[in-house]
Amino acid sequence: MRALADIGARSAQRFLWPAVTVAAVLLAVHGLDAHKAITSKYTYNEHIFPILRDKCGRCHVDGGPAPMSLMTYKDKGGAVAWAESMREMLVSEAMPPWYVDPTGPTVRNSHTLSARDLDVLVTWASGGTPQGDLNKKLAAVSAETRWTLGAPDLALPMTGTHTLPASTMEETFNLTLPTNLSETRWVKAADLLPGTSSMVRRAVIGVENGPVLAVWEPGDDTTPAPGGTAFRLPAGAKLHLQIHYKKSWQDEQQERSDKSTVGLYFTDEPLSGKEIQAFAVDGPKGEAHTGPLTFGGSLTTGGRVLALRTSLNQPYASVDVQAVTASGKRVPLLKLRAARPEWPRRYWLADPIELPAGTKIEVTATPGDRDSGPLAAPANSPLQVALDIVPQ
Amino acid sequence: MRQSLTGFLVLLAASAFAAPLVQGPKQNAAAAQQKLPPLSYVCPMIQDAEVIEDKPGNCPKCKMALVPIRLDSKYSCPVHPAVIRDTPGTCPLDKRELVRLTLSVFWTCGGEPDKQLLEPGKCADGQPRKVQYEPRPHGDHNPKHGGQFFMASDNWHHLEGTYPRVGLFRMHFYDDYTKPIAAKGFSGTVVVLDANDKEVASFPLAIARGGRTMEGQIKDAALPLKAAAKVKFEQTGPENRFDFTFAEYSKEPPPVPAATTAGAATRVPATAAQSATPPAKPSASAATSATTAAPAATDAQAPAGPAPQAGGAPAAPSPSTDVSQVPAALASALDESALPNSVAELLAELTRRSQEVESLVKEGSLGQVWLPAMATKTVALALDTHAGALPERQRAMASAAVKRAVTAAWEIDAYGDLGNKQKITDAYERLASAISALKTIYAGSR
Numbered sequence A: 001m002r003a004l005a006d007i008g009a010r011s012a013q014r015f016l017w018p019a020v021t022v023a024a025v026l027l028a029v030h031g032l033d034a035h036k037a038i039t040s041k042y043t044y045n046e047h048i049f050p051i052l053r054d055k056c057g058r059c060h061v062d063g064g065p066a067p068m069s070l071m072t073y074k075d076k077g078g079a080v081a082w083a084e085s086m087r088e089m090l091v092s093e094a095m096p097p098w099y100v101d102p103t104g105p106t107v108r109n110s111h112t113l114s115a116r117d118l119d120v121l122v123t124w125a126s127g128g129t130p131q132g133d134l135n136k137k138l139a140a141v142s143a144e145t146r147w148t149l150g151a152p153d154l155a156l157p158m159t160g161t162h163t164l165p166a167s168t169m170e171e172t173f174n175l176t177l178p179t180n181l182s183e184t185r186w187v188k189a190a191d192l193l194p195g196t197s198s199m200v201r202r203a204v205i206g207v208e209n210g211p212v213l214a215v216w217e218p219g220d221d222t223t224p225a226p227g228g229t230a231f232r233l234p235a236g237a238k239l240h241l242q243i244h245y246k247k248s249w250q251d252e253q254q255e256r257s258d259k260s261t262v263g264l265y266f267t268d269e270p271l272s273g274k275e276i277q278a279f280a281v282d283g284p285k286g287e288a289h290t291g292p293l294t295f296g297g298s299l300t301t302g303g304r305v306l307a308l309r310t311s312l313n314q315p316y317a318s319v320d321v322q323a324v325t326a327s328g329k330r331v332p333l334l335k336l337r338a339a340r341p342e343w344p345r346r347y348w349l350a351d352p353i354e355l356p357a358g359t360k361i362e363v364t365a366t367p368g369d370r371d372s373g374p375l376a377a378p379a380n381s382p383l384q385v386a387l388d389i390v391p392q
Numbered sequence B: 001m002r003q004s005l006t007g008f009l010v011l012l013a014a015s016a017f018a019a020p021l022v023q024g025p026k027q028n029a030a031a032a033q034q035k036l037p038p039l040s041y042v043c044p045m046i047q048d049a050e051v052i053e054d055k056p057g058n059c060p061k062c063k064m065a066l067v068p069i070r071l072d073s074k075y076s077c078p079v080h081p082a083v084i085r086d087t088p089g090t091c092p093l094d095k096r097e098l099v100r101l102t103l104s105v106f107w108t109c110g111g112e113p114d115k116q117l118l119e120p121g122k123c124a125d126g127q128p129r130k131v132q133y134e135p136r137p138h139g140d141h142n143p144k145h146g147g148q149f150f151m152a153s154d155n156w157h158h159l160e161g162t163y164p165r166v167g168l169f170r171m172h173f174y175d176d177y178t179k180p181i182a183a184k185g186f187s188g189t190v191v192v193l194d195a196n197d198k199e200v201a202s203f204p205l206a207i208a209r210g211g212r213t214m215e216g217q218i219k220d221a222a223l224p225l226k227a228a229a230k231v232k233f234e235q236t237g238p239e240n241r242f243d244f245t246f247a248e249y250s251k252e253p254p255p256v257p258a259a260t261t262a263g264a265a266t267r268v269p270a271t272a273a274q275s276a277t278p279p280a281k282p283s284a285s286a287a288t289s290a291t292t293a294a295p296a297a298t299d300a301q302a303p304a305g306p307a308p309q310a311g312g313a314p315a316a317p318s319p320s321t322d323v324s325q326v327p328a329a330l331a332s333a334l335d336e337s338a339l340p341n342s343v344a345e346l347l348a349e350l351t352r353r354s355q356e357v358e359s360l361v362k363e364g365s366l367g368q369v370w371l372p373a374m375a376t377k378t379v380a381l382a383l384d385t386h387a388g389a390l391p392e393r394q395r396a397m398a399s400a401a402v403k404r405a406v407t408a409a410w411e412i413d414a415y416g417d418l419g420n421k422q423k424i425t426d427a428y429e430r431l432a433s434a435i436s437a438l439k440t441i442y443a444g445s446r
Helices: A012-016 A019-023 A044-056 A083-091 A115-126 B005-014 B025-034 B328-334 B343-363 B370-384 B392-418 B421-444
Strands: A154-157 A162-164 A170-178 A185-193 A200-207 A212-216 A231-233 A238-246 A256-258 A261-267 A277-282 A293-298 A303-311 A316-324 A330-339 A345-355 A360-367 A384-391 B039-042 B067-076 B099-109 B112-117 B130-135 B148-151 B158-165 B168-174 B187-193 B199-207 B213-217 B225-232 B239-246
Touching: A044 A115, A083 A115, A083 B392, A115 B370, A115 B392, A162 A170, A162 A238, A185 A200, A185 A212, A212 A345, A277 A293, A277 A360, A303 A316, A303 A330, A330 A345, A360 A384, B067 B130, B148 B239, B148 B392, B158 B225, B158 B239, B168 B199, B168 B225, B187 B213, B199 B225, B239 B421, B328 B370, B343 B370, B343 B421, B370 B392, B370 B421, B392 B421
Parallel strands: none
Antiparallel strands: A154 A261, A162 A256, A170 A238, A185 A231, A185 A261, A200 A212, A200 A238, A277 A384, A293 A360, A303 A345, A303 A384, A316 A330, A316 A360, B039 B067, B067 B099, B099 B112, B099 B130, B148 B158, B158 B168, B168 B213, B187 B199, B187 B225, B199 B213, B225 B239
């Protein structure tokens, strides 16, 4: 056997290979693929595609918000090329980006992966990525951009396109959108329709000097405020739109433009006449944290907590938000695990929680492994937890 | 004639061959046509990935006809091998340092992603062929010198630690094909650990005569020896830690006659044939391919070239190309049908299997720990089918704990290849904590 054992014996001659030998024939190589060491009993066509389509397909589709399409086996990128990435992301639980710990309060519109689905995907990704029955034709999946709640009551397109020049990979862009409303309206939901999906990474839609209407992430179902609750939008109000743009790695060195549209969904004025208000507690600023930290504040007025919003400055192994009432009773509000800063969100509680005035809000955050971050962390993201409350 | 892959790669890296895939089809085609990596001939069997010849012929190991490929050296994101670059730098997706990768480069036409052409050019419809890269599978991770075999976290350097006689610790180095490489520019130390993994002594590693191994003279070391090697592959690079446990002195295996591994029938990855170690892990981690940013050509009949050289072309893929070859030990670890049905018995089995993980971690058998880890998650998944009987709150908690157990098992599987005891120990602790949570949840429901 001619093993490749001897480094010293190499001569450079081989690299002066005559052009005639290479140009000699056109060789079609079959068979290499056919003999991969396959240890996965799950195949793409039978087991993997349905999970990916249902759980990942809104973003990981050709032309979709995520720059890696998993909706094909090999064509146009394809799941095989991203198998090792999938394994890494799934095992570290960075993907799917939904970090609610199910041992805490239940949150609406959860999108998690079951242990079984996760195991099937990782088994396939690390077990030779077999395709399976080639005669089984898979339904094509294409990217779609749509309003998840149907056409909005008021659509406010950006006033102009925003362009990321060839040299810029990502940028946070702030703009003001006049609503031109002549009377007060009540908003149950706000959504964003990206103009160019592949570059709109996240957005925050707020009322200028008012509440945050939506924390938008690609792939989410827009969740409206529970019945009988709403955000107040005064006559003549302006919206503040913050969009974080990030070009796909394949669009590096290319100019890309976007013109997104904000959609507002109106509802009746709540019977109480009271609007959803925010109460925020800020974490310590400065250097990245290594040990567990606790921070909080006290509610000056009591109310019903509908949702929590988190903004993280680094990965956290866990984030635990609790209310501590005057009597010392602890009420869990939100629990996150393996949470990553790239995905600030609003979490709507399945069951809103009443809290009296004077209740302390206590956040305990345990930093995660910063070095292992498989995703690129956003710059200048502060550590903050905000409660969306209807006051008493 | 012998070849050295490393020398080959160094030269490849020095001369820019094909343009990076992200630069667009025109430059790709132009650059690729100027210079192509030379043809190499490899064995179609993944287990024989180390066979690389510069002439056609038959595989010396399995006797099948060698198939031609072009090998190139590129840079890639450590966890996103789909991203391929010509030069070192940072990953556009996660900003980690790019790592060196050996790739097979080929071209395809639209609609025929499996037809790998070895030349650029035009497809039948006039569209340019699309350049593609496929990382070569890692070589087998079986020890070659009776020691313990690990892969560095850069996925490229591989190494084997041996303790051939009292006082001598030796490391052999390999590339991602498991070809021996020179230890040139490497530096490091070997530290001796006590039973609690505390460092008790440290000795320098020096490049040994011949240049392909590093050796450390360990004083006062009795068997069993626990030691950790801390190695830098580049002066300014990161330090890699590898944990070894030697229960006995390493013995060079006798040379294996080709006949014992030959034949298409022996498809099961080479296992304990060469050493006294338990089954080696099947290696298929690099079986990924990357595509270009070039627009996909429309469906067209690509010019089907003549079959590879004499000696018999490999058969065209059958309708179902992939034949699952699960080694028996793994198949048994993954078999849920043989498990007991009751929750109590499943919990007991879960504990038993996780204790196997624990004892292997404790004794430092890092290369073997993946198997009981897989067996443990199999039980956890079976247990999850009983979660429906729990009250809603407990059900969510139990399923979350099963998921933690499954991810921890897969972490152990990945870290086992790297030989980092601390990481495996941490992952084992996550596994144990998930199992302990499962016991509490199910005990409370009875």
